[in-house]
Structures are given as structure tokens and as C-alpha cells.
Amino acid sequence: MALSFRSRVWAGLTAGVLAIATPVVVAATSAQASTPSSSPREKVPTGLLAGALPGAKAFGTTPASTPEDVSFILKERNVSALESAVTGGLTRFNTVSQFASEYGQTSAVVSELTRYLASFGITTSVYAGNVDVSATGTAGQFDKALSVSQQNYHVPAQKGFNGHGVRAQTVYSATTAPELPSYIGQYVLAVLGLSNYSPYTTSLIHTSNSLKEQVASSSTGDQPTEYLPSDFAANYGVDPLYKKGATGAGETIGIVTLAAYDPGAAEYFWQNVANVPATGRTVSVDNIDGGPGAPSDASGTGETDLDVEQSGGVASGANVIVYQAPNTDPGFVDAFFAAAAQNKADTLSSSWGESETVVDAAVAAGEETSAYEAAFDEAFLELADQGQSTFVSAGDAGAYDASEDLGSTNLSVDTPGDSPYVTSAGGTTTPWSGTLTSTDGSVSVNVTVPRQRAWAWDYLWSPIAALTGSTEAAVAPSFVVGGGGGFSTAEPEPSYQKLVTGTSDYHGVQYLTPTDYQAVTGTNFVVPTDWDVNTNPPVVSGGGSGRVEPDVSADADPYSGYLLYEPSAVAVGYPALEAGWGGTSFVAPQFNGSTAVIDSYLGHRIGLWNPNLYAFAAGPGSPVTPLNQVGTGNDNIFYTGNPGQEFNPATGLGVPNLAKFAADLAF
Numbered sequence: 113m114a115l116s117f118r119s120r121v122w123a124g125l126t127a128g129v130l131a132i133a134t135p136v137v138v139a140a141t142s143a144q145a146s147t148p149s150s151s152p153r154e155k156v157p158t159g160l161l162a163g164a165l166p167g168a169k170a171f172g173t174t175p176a177s178t179p180e181d182v183s184f185i186l187k188e189r190n191v192s193a194l195e196s197a198v199t200g201g202l203t204r205f206n207t208v209s210q211f212a213s214e215y216g217q218t219s220a221v222v223s224e225l226t227r228y229l230a231s232f233g234i235t236t237s238v239y240a241g242n243v244d245v246s247a248t249g250t251a252g253q254f255d256k257a258l259s260v261s262q263q264n265y266h267v268p269a270q271k272g273f274n275g276h277g278v279r280a281q282t283v284y285s286a287t288t289a290p291e292l293p294s295y296i297g298q299y300v301l302a303v304l305g306l307s308n309y310s311p312y313t314t315s316l317i318h319t320s321n322s323l324k325e326q327v328a329s330s331s332t333g334d335q336p337t338e339y340l341p342s343d344f345a346a347n348y349g350v351d352p353l354y355k356k357g358a359t360g361a362g363e364t365i366g367i368v369t370l371a372a373y374d375p376g377a378a379e380y381f382w383q384n385v386a387n388v389p390a391t392g393r394t395v396s397v398d399n400i401d402g403g404p405g406a407p408s409d410a411s412g413t414g415e416t417d418l419d420v421e422q423s424g425g426v427a428s429g430a431n432v433i434v435y436q437a438p439n440t441d442p443g444f445v446d447a448f449f450a451a452a453a454q455n456k457a458d459t460l461s462s463s464w465g466e467s468e469t470v471v472d473a474a475v476a477a478g479e480e481t482s483a484y485e486a487a488f489d490e491a492f493l494e495l496a497d498q499g500q501s502t503f504v505s506a507g508d509a510g511a512y513d514a515s516e517d518l519g520s521t522n523l524s525v526d527t528p529g530d531s532p533y534v535t536s537a538g539g540t541t542t543p544w545s546g547t548l549t550s551t552d553g554s555v556s557v558n559v560t561v562p563r564q565r566a567w568a569w570d571y572l573w574s575p576i577a578a579l580t581g582s583t584e585a586a587v588a589p590s591f592v593v594g595g596g597g598g599f600s601t602a603e604p605e606p607s608y609q610k611l612v613t614g615t616s617d618y619h620g621v622q623y624l625t626p627t628d629y630q631a632v633t634g635t636n637f638v639v640p641t642d643w644d645v646n647t648n649p650p651v652v653s654g655g656g657s658g659r660v661e662p663d664v665s666a667d668a669d670p671y672s673g674y675l676l677y678e679p680s681a682v683a684v685g686y687p688a689l690e691a692g693w694g695g696t697s698f699v700a701p702q703f704n705g706s707t708a709v710i711d712s713y714l715g716h717r718i719g720l721w722n723p724n725l726y727a728f729a730a731g732p733g734s735p736v737t738p739l740n741q742v743g744t745g746n747d748n749i750f751y752t753g754n755p756g757q758e759f760n761p762a763t764g765l766g767v768p769n770l771a772k773f774a775a776d777l778a779f
Contacts, residue, residue, distance in 0.1 A: 153259065154297040155289045157483035159304035159441035160311060160474060162285035166633035167268040174262035174284040176252025181401045182305035183442035184225060184245040185487040186217040188494075198496040198533055199606040201723030205499030208240045208455045215497065216242030221299045228296055232257040241494050244449035246401065246442070251284065258290035260306065267309065271519055278517055283309045301490065302483035305442035312370055312439050312464045313517060314415040315505035315526075315700075317593060319670040319692035336544040336672040337692040340386045341425030343674075344702045347542065348666055350426060352771035353713050360427025360708035361391065366457025366500075367419045367432065367701065368447045370439040370464050371412035372404050373397055374679045378420040378432070381677040385689065386421070391429045395420060400437035400447045407680045411439070414678040415463055418693065419701040421677060423461060426705030429712065433457055439464075441484065448491035452498065458717050459501040461537075461704035463697035465526040467507070468602050469514035469639065476637035485527055485602050492533035499717035501707045504529040505696035506538045506662040507596025510568050510749035511761075512624070515592050520639035521626045523750060525598045525661055532606035535721045536661035537699035538764050539567035539595025539668025539748075540739065546671070548572075550579040559671075565746040566739055566762035567669045567694075568594030570623060573647070585645040588623060594748045595668055595696055597761045599656035606659060608726040612765070614757030615660050619742055620750045622649045651743055651752065656761070663722055664736060665763040666702060670694030710774045718777055728776050729758050729765045735772035736765040 162168050188194060194215050206214065225245055226236045234249035234257060247254075251262050262284050270278040285307035292300060319337060334343050345351050378395055382388035407413040416436065424432050435451055437443035444464070451457050475482055495502050507513045507526035514524040529536040545560040557575040569591045576591065577584045609615040626640030667673070673694030682688050703721075711717055718724070729736050739746055740753035740760060751761040759765055 151293045151295065153291040154294045156292050156297045156300050157302045158286070158289045158306055159302060159484055160307050160309055161287070162265045162267055162283050162307045162309045163263070163287055165267050165309070166270065168265045170263040170265050172264050174251045174264050176250060176255070178251040178284060180249060180251055180254055180305065181442055182247045182254055182303060183446055184247060184303055185301045185445065185490060186221065186243050186245065186299055187301045188215045188243055188490050189217065190215055194493050194497060198493055198720060199608055199723060201727070202497070202499070202719055205717060205719060206497050208453060208498065211494055211497050212240060212242040215494070217299055225296050228293065229257055239449045240453040241449065243490055243494065244446060246446055254306065258292065258303065260286040260288055260290050262286050262306070270517060278311060278313065281309060283307055285309065302487045304445060304484070304487060305440065308440055310439035311466050311470070312444060313466065314412050314697055315463045315465065315508045315695045316415050316418070316693065316697040317508050317670055317695040319673065336542070337670065339667070339672070339674045341388070341422055341702065341705070342386065344666065345426055348767065349769035349771040350706055350709055353709050353774060356713060358709050358713035359391065359429035360705065360712050361429030363427065363430045363458045363708040363711050364456050365423045365427060365430045365432045365704055365708050366451045366460035367416065367423065367434045368451065368460055368462040369416040369419060369434065369436050370404055370444060371416050372407040372436055373416045373420060373434045374407045374413055377417040377677055377679055378424055381421045382425060385675060385677060386425050388425050388428045393429060393431045395424070395432045395434065397434045397436060398450065400435055400450050401443045402438065404436050404438050409678065409680045409684045409686070413680040414676060415697055417678045418676050418697060419461065419463060422698055423701035423705035426702055427708035430705065430708040445487050445491055448488065448495065452491060452494040452500065455498050455500070457500060458711050459704050459707035460495065461503040461700040463505040463700050465504065465507060465529055467514035467517050467524045468527050468530060468600060469520055469522060469524040470518045471527060472601065473518060473632045473635060473637045473639070476632070476635040482602070485531070488528040489531050489533060492531050496533050496720040499719040501717070501719055501721060502534040503537050503700040503703045504531070504534045505700040506536045508539070508594070508695045509592055509596065510594035511598050511751055512592050512749065513596050514639070518639065520641060521624065521643050522640055523598050525600055526596045527602070529596070529661055530600040530603050530659055532603055532659050533720065535703065536663045536764070537696050537703055538597055538662025538665035539696045539699060540665050540763060540767060541565050541567045541669035542667045542672040544672045548575050548579055555579050561672070564739065564767065566595060566748050566752070568747055568749045570744065570747065570749055584647045588645045588647070589643055592624070592749055595662065595665060595763065597662050597748050597751055597764070599660050599761065600658040603659035605657060606722070608723045609660065611726045611730045612758040614754040614759035616657065617653065617655045617754070618761055619752050619754060620652050620654065621744055621747050621752055622646060622652050623749060649744070660761050662764040664725065664765050664768050666699045666767060668694050668696050668699050674698055706770050710770065710777070713774050714778060724777060725765065725773065728773070735776055736768050738766040739763045
């Protein structure tokens with residue numbers, strides 16, 4: 113979770129339970145059994161452990177009575193075949209029971225695990241795909257069952273650049289990886305939840321309050337910073353689908369989020385702000401693992417509100433389910449598995465994540481494992497196998513995602529948007545012009561963006577320097593803001609990315625050169641912590657490997673951005689309705705809503721976009737337009753266009769014409 117949802121630098125923010133497919137519940141028994149001494153035990157990969165976080169201090173043993181939720185993610189069967197089928201493009205989608213039969217763990221394995229946990233008094237619920245077993249018990253029970261001990265920790269704020277970071281927290285955490293009997297452990301991919309640390313931040317950002325004299329550039333007449341879902345629909349080809357009667361009617365949109373929804377916020381926004389037709393559709397809330405608590409601006413409720421407003425605003429006929437979970441490893445992954453187990457949402461999105469570098473540092477510290485990302489991959493594979501489209505925002509720190517959470521200055525991308533089994537949503541700036549003024553009103557600077565470009569605030573460095581009496585080189589490190597993108601170090605290149613050119617090489621503008629390499633506290637993991645700045649950089653070329661994100665992009669710059677209605681903001685002194693919001697947080701739910709419209713137009717689910725979208729982009733009459741001009745003016749603070757190629761890591765395949773995409777899918 114962010115340090116504060118509205119933590120602002122000078123320019124603004126930088127940055128009732130539904131049934132889950134009738135889960136099998138195994139009640140706890142009164143017996144406190146232990147594994148027979150003859151049964152060997154093995155360590156099992158785990159999620160985040162707090163002890164190695166920079167500055168974390170233990171202050172006592174976690175009371176044995178502390179209630180805990182722990183998720184046991186089982187290894188999917190036939191996983192290579194499943195991965196190949198999903199990335200190659202499915203022509204038929206499975207039901208939940210078909211997925212469980214073909215790819216989920218066997219009933220025998222599930223029963224062994226649930227019986228074992230029940231013998232310690234732990235209650236379990238098995239998600240219908242037979243991959244995620246959600247367990248509820250106490251710290252003492254899990255200590256005995258998993259051969260761990262738990263401590264309480266004070267963890268200081270993890271401060272990144274641009275005012276982002278992770279808030280200070282007091283949490284519990286195991287001190288070592290868990291153990292299970294080998295006859296069970298061999299089937300367990302990861303155990304998540306032996307800490308309640310909240311690591312995830314939103315991809316949401318606000319403009320400067322000093323922006324004046326905005327000049328409209330939208331065909332709808334709306335002003336930049338005050339755009340509505342209708343502006344997205346007009347700019348990216350959804351309007352022609354509306355004219356054919358497609359509104360998302362009969363479809364269901366899912367929102368996976370880690371902060372509570374403001375009840376009624378989206379309905380008010382649709383009716384009173386966005387002029388979205390009333391269609392009688394519903395918005396319902398599913399509290400996963402007990403939910404994230406009450407709505408609050410500090411926890412990120414504005415993110416949840418906008419996700420519902422934007423997705424449902426694009427698809428006026430679609431129902432919406434909000435899967436809201438605690439901001440923890442098990443909460444986040446359980447929300448995706450819940451959506452898969454229900455199989456009600458035809459399309460989903462999420463705008464939360466963390467940098468791959470944070471995960472890498474955690475692995476090096478022994479506080480997290482590489483199985484963490486594999487656990488999310490398993491959820492996304494199930495969703496894709498069932499034809500449920502999934503979109504995840506690519507992040508808002510340009511090519512330097514880890515600058516937001518770990519405070520390191522290496523090239524890095526966001527996870528779980530790095531998964532090959534989701535569509536990663538990137539960001540652009542659409543044309544706008546206006547005037548920035550200094551806080552005392554004594555200096556003003558005109559700013560113009562003449563054409564759609566990759567979103568990065570490098571175009572504001574010079575104006576801000578002029579307004580503040582500083583230099584561009586001094587301003588730049590505090591405004592490393594833009595659409596996330598680059599090469600994953602954790603996920604391999606999927607087969608569909610091999611269909612287009614530009615996914616294994618790049619052009620970049622080297623504004624920022626990482627310097628001052630230091631080891632992350634408590635580890636041998638070395639990262640850069642500062643930059644040398646060149647405000648007139650050359651264009652460099654290079655090669656990359658691994659899954660590269662984003663896949664496709666749309667307007668995300670707050671200066672060409674959107675209205676947000678968040679009632680929880682009033683409690684902390686901000687208006688409920690506010691202009692100037694953006695971030696790839698908007699793009700993921702907008703694509704989510706667009707998918708509901710396309711599904712209703714075609715009369716069936718389209719599933720994971722990527723295999724078809726990349727195949728179409730490689731052929732004639734592509735439904736995406738690459739943004740391939742090279743150099744400053746089209747970059748995400750490093751990656752820029754790839755001339756003559758179909759892909760670049762700043763904006764992916766480019767910007768879509770969604771009516772053309774739908775027409776291509778119809779054949």
C-alpha cells in the first residue's frame with residue numbers, strides 16, 4: 113500500500129461474501145497432532161518474510177492466539193501443456209471443473225493437505241480449481257504445523273523517489289521458511305501469508321495543482337484533466353461498437369483490488385458526472401480473506417473507486433464484482449483465485465503491484481522466493497484457460513519501477529504485470545497544451561504536447577526547473593514518472609511475443625545513468641541508489657531478453673487525464689470529485705470494460721488478448737498503431753521507439769483501435 117494515497121510531491125501524488133464455487137471446507141479437529149517422526153520433512157517456498165526488510169526490528173514473539181490466514185498454492189499438473197496452450201491462443205475454454213480435472217491437483221493430494229492442517233486445528237477452504245487452499249488458524253497452530261516460529265516486527269517506511277513508497281508498519285512474520293511432510297510438500301508451490309506485511313502500491317498519480325488555462329484537444333469537447341470514460345471510448349475505437357448495440361450487456365467485469373470500495377461511488381459518478389446510461393446492472397462486493405477493512409483514502413480506496421468507475425463507464429451494460437482483499441501476499445493471490453473459482457467475471461483488471469527488483473531483493477534476503485511470481489502465474493493460467501481476460505497496470509515510474517518502492521535506480525518492471533498470462537497496460541500522453549504557474553504566481557511557462565507519445569514527465573523537467581529557479585538536472589530525479597515498461601528478469605519471453613519485431617532489441621535515451629551501488633540491508637543483493645543526469649542524452653541501442661511489457665497502451669498522463677470521484681477523499685480534506693488524475697491505473701480497467709463490450713458484440717468471451725493481438729499486429733491491417741518516433745519526446749524515461757518494428761518497450765504494440773480488434777476477432 114502507498115505511504116499515503118495522496119502523499120504529494122510538489123507536482124502532486126506520485127505517483128457481503130459471494131460463494132466461491134462451493135468451496136470444500138475442512139473443519140479443524142480438536143486433536144493437536146504432529147507428523148510422525150518417520151515421515152521426513154522438507155522446506156517449502158514461502159512468501160514475504162519481514163525480518164530482512166531494511167530497518168526491520170523484532171520486538172517479541174507473536175502471541176500464539178494471533179489469527180492468521182495462510183494460502184497453500186499447489187503445483188498445477190501438466191503445466192507445460194497449459195502454458196503452451198494459453199500463450200499459443202486457445203480456441204476452446206474450459207469450465208472450472210474441466211480445469212481442475214486437467215490441471216488442478218488431485219483430490220488425494222488436496223485431502224492429504226487439508227487433513228494434515230486439520231490435525232493442528234486449522235480450517236481450510238479449497239478453491240474449486242484445486243490449486244489454492246486457503247487456511248485459517250492461529251500463529252501457534254501454524255508454528256506447529258509448519259515448524260516455524262513467528263516474531264513481531266516494526267518495519268520503517270520504505271521510501272522511493274517521487275513521494276512513493278511503502279508505509280511504516282507493525283507486523284508479524286515467520287523467521288524461516290516453513291516445512292511440511294515430504295509427502296505433502298512435494299506438491300506445494302508456495303506457502304503465502306506467514307507475514308501480514310502490506311507490500312503493494314497502486315498505479316495512480318495526480319497533476320500539479322498549479323496547472324492553468326487548459327486547452328481542449330478532445331473531439332468530445334471535454335478538457336484534458338477532466339476526461340471521462342466516453343473520451344477513452346472515442347479515442348480508442350469503442351464508439352463504433354456502441355453504434356452496433358454492444359454495451360457489455362450480459363457480461364460481468366471483475367476488479368481485483370487491495371482497498372475497500374466506497375459504496376455507491378461508481379453509481380454516482382456514472383449518473384451525475386459521466387452521463388453513463390442507467391441499465392439496471394449491479395455492483396457487488398466480495399470480501400476475500402475478510403476484506404481490506406473500511407474504505408479510506410490512505411489505504412487506496414480511490415484506486416478501487418476509479419477501477420469500477422472507468423471499467424463500468426466504458427461498459428454501461430456490464431455487472432461489476434469487486435474482489436477486495438487485504439494488502440498481503442495471500443490476499444492478492446486469493447482474490448485472483450476466487451475470481452477463477454467463481455468463473456463469473458468474463459474479464460478482470462488490477463492496478464496494484466510492486467517492482468521485480470523488490471522481489472529479487474526479497475529472494476536474496478531469504479524473505480521471499482521465486483515461487484511468489486509463479487503463484488500468480490498459476491492463477492492467471494487458470495483465468496486464461498477459462499476464457500477470462502485479465503489486465504494489469506504496468507506501473508507509473510517509467511523504465512525505473514523500483515525507484516518507487518525499493519528506492520533503487522536500475523531499469524526494472526512491475527509485477528504481476530510482468531506475467532505472460534495477463535495483458536500489461538501501458539501509458540501514453542495525448543495532445544494537450546496549457547500553462548504551468550509557479551506557486552506564487554510570478555512565473556508561468558507554456559507547455560504543449562503536439563501528438564500522442566509515450567507517457568513520461570521528462571517533458572516537464574525544463575518547465576518545472578524554470579518555475580522553481582532550479583536546473584533540469586536537479587529536477588529530473590524527483591520526477592521519474594511515466595508508463596512502466598521494459599524487460600522482465602523473472603519471466604521468459606512468451607511465444608506470442610516472438611510473432612512481432614522489436615521485442616528483443618530496443619532504442620533508449622540515457623537521461624539517467626545508475627550510480628552509487630549499495631547492498632540492500634541484510635543481503636548481498638547490490639542495486640544502484642542514485643543517478644547521473646544528462647538532459648541532452650544520445651539515443652543508445654541494445655538487446656533484451658525475457659517477457660517485455662507493456663503489451664498495449666492508452667492515455668495515462670494526468671495532464672491529459674481524467675476525473676475521479678472518491679467520497680473517502682473528503683475525510684482528509686480533498687474534494688470528492690477532482691480533475692487531473694491518471695496513471696496506468698486507468699488503462700487496465702478501461703481495457704477491462706472494453707473487453708466486456710467486445711464480448712457482448714461477439715457473443716462470447718475472447719480470453720487473453722495477447723496471442724490474437726500480437727498475431728494481428730504482425731499481419732496486414734493491424735488493430736494497433738506503434739508509437740515509433742525515436743528520441744526525447746517519445747520515451748518512458750529510457751525506452752523509445754523502434755523504427756520500422758512493431759513493438760517497443762515504452763508503449764508495447766502501441767495504441768489500439770478496439771473496433772478493428774473486435775472485427776478481426778470475428779473472423
